[in-house]
Amino acid sequence: MPHQCTNCGRTFADGSKEMLSGCPDCGGNKFQFDPTGEAETAPPETEDTATRSASTASPEGTSADDPGVTDDVAEPNTSPPTAPDTEDGAQASARSDVVSPDELAAAAESTEPAADRAEQGETAPSPADTDPSDTDASDSNLDALRQKLNDQFESIRIVSPGQYELNLMELYDREEYIISLREDGRYVIEMPEGWDDR
Amino acid sequence: MGLLTNLRDSITRVTDRLFADDEPKRIGIYGPPNAGKTTLANRIARDWTGDAVGPESHIPHETRRARRKENVEIERNGKTVTIDIVDTPGVTTKVDYKEFLDHDMEKDDAVKRSREATEGVAEAMHWLREDVDGVIYVLDSTTDPFTQVNTMLIGIIESQDLPVLIFANKVDLDDADVKRIADAFPQHETVPLSALEGDNMDEVYEKIAEYFG
Ligand SMILES: Nc1nc2c(ncn2[C@@H]2O[C@H](COP(=O)(O)OP(=O)(O)OP(=O)(O)O)[C@@H](O)[C@H]2O)c(=O)[nH]1
Ligand SMILES: [Mg+2]
Numbered sequence: 562m563p564h565q566c567t568n569c570g571r572t573f574a575d576g577s578k579e580m581l582s583g584c585p586d587c588g589g590n591k592f593q594f595d596p597t598g599e600a601e602t603a604p605p606e607t608e609d610t611a612t613r614s615a616s617t618a619s620p621e622g623t624s625a626d627d628p629g630v631t632d633d634v635a636e637p638n639t640s641p642p643t644a645p646d647t648e649d650g651a652q653a654s655a656r657s658d659v660v661s662p663d664e665l666a667a668a669a670e671s672t673e674p675a676a677d678r679a680e681q682g683e684t685a686p687s688p689a690d691t692d693p694s695d696t697d698a699s700d701s702n703l704d705a706l707r708q709k710l711n712d713q714f715e716s717i718r719i720v721s722p723g724q725y726e727l728n729l730m731e732l733y734d735r736e737e738y739i740i741s742l743r744e745d746g747r748y749v750i751e752m753p754e755g756w757d758d759r
Numbered sequence: 760m761g762l763l764t765n766l767r768d769s770i771t772r773v774t775d776r777l778f779a780d781d782e783p784k785r786i787g788i789y790g791p792p793n794a795g796k797t798t799l800a801n802r803i804a805r806d807w808t809g810d811a812v813g814p815e816s817h818i819p820h821e822t823r824r825a826r827r828k829e830n831v832e833i834e835r836n837g838k839t840v841t842i843d844i845v846d847t848p849g850v851t852t853k854v855d856y857k858e859f860l861d862h863d864m865e866k867d868d869a870v871k872r873s874r875e876a877t878e879g880v881a882e883a884m885h886w887l888r889e890d891v892d893g894v895i896y897v898l899d900s901t902t903d904p905f906t907q908v909n910t911m912l913i914g915i916i917e918s919q920d921l922p923v924l925i926f927a928n929k930v931d932l933d934d935a936d937v938k939r940i941a942d943a944f945p946q947h948e949t950v951p952l953s954a955l956e957g958d959n960m961d962e963v964y965e966k967i968a969e970y971f972g
Contacts, residue, residue, distance in 0.1 A: 732885070
């Protein structure tokens with residue numbers, strides 16, 4: 562069940578058709594991909610292995626109604642302060658048009674499960690996400706995850722952190738819209754519903 | 760996954776097209792990184808609305824999220840055409856943070872920029888599939904137009920039957936070669952311009968009105 566509704570936490574088998582018309586439970590149309598297939602509605606603290614915590618669901622960088630585009634006028638090149646410069650903080654600051662620094666700070670301290678935060682429209686890392694590579698064990702997990710992402714998702718190949726190869730045809734052919742790409746092998750996608758109300 | 764969505768997408772598209780006749784056409788500004796897409800988008804937006812669209816930079820992948828400027832009213836020959844312009848991230852098949860290190864960027868920032876750039880390409884490709892009614896394809900006339908990216912994108916645009924104009928940008932530079940671009944895509948109209956200097960903008964607006972009006 563590699564996909565999970567970021568709103569209510571319901572999980573779906575890979576390629577589940579149910580997702581295509583939005584979550585049958587809550588109508589949400591954002592789904593997080595979890596390459597380990599271990600997405601659960603259970604809160605993170607019940608998880609004890611490195612693999613599990615590295616796969617904890619966490620939506621990020623998306624607004625509820627506008628998946629893609631910043632409207633109208635350019636704002637100055639903002640980079641709001643994000644306290645620790647983790648992958649997630651960096652990612653989130655790149656999304657400053659949809660997430661305010663305050664929300665980030667609040668959410669970064671929160672230990673709530675991801676689904677709850679998604680409901681509030683907030684998007685930020687859970688503590689378990691912030692440094693998946695602090696032990697040797699999770700380093701190899703990281704490699705495994707990266708490999709899984711590459712297999713599953715051949716439209717973008719992660720050569721190494723910061724180095725990517727893109728298959729344009731694959732990207733074009735994909736029906737889901739990729740919102741957020743992460744080193745640990747997760748990304749957040751949005752299904753077509755979200756596009757309609759732009 | 761796929762069939763259902765494809766079907767639904769095409770239904771949406773058809774209905775969109777049926778009912779959206781009086782809506783402004785959404786014109787995507789596409790092309791490789793650094794071609795001058797944002798410079799062009801800003802010039803068009805400034806000329807007709809007074810606003811800008813986004814930051815320009817000599818460092819590639821400055822634009823990493825699509826940006827839209829709506830209801831740009833362009834007047835040509837007593838006629839007004841209204842379009843939405845979408846400035847998209849430069850499309851490429853390879854993103855490497857090392858490229859940014861040459862621009863005095865710290866490694867962390869370069870890695871981050873590179874990840875965002877990759878997401879940006881994914882976004883740009885997605886817009887091409889779903890959300891644009893026409894394309895302005897911007898190329899830097901001082902560089903070789905025969906690239907995999909250009910061939911692939913133009914091919915996709917043609918397969919979508921979208922109206923497309925090729926803009927040969929940066930003609931103010933000495934080594935600009937507009938003919939090389941025109942020869943590379945003889946099936947499409949090539950318009951020379953300098954988005955930076957504002958050269959040949961009259962023809963630019965004329966063609967926009969003609970193709971996307
Ligand atoms: N000489 C000259 N330079 C130009 C022209 N148009 C753009 N430039 C310069 O080319 C560089 C890239 O311009 P951008 O508009 O940021 O390019 P872009 O296509 O949006 O690039 P990405 O967002 O990275 O894909 C900047 O330094 C611009 O000043 C032009 O007509 N002539
Ligand atoms: Mg740009």
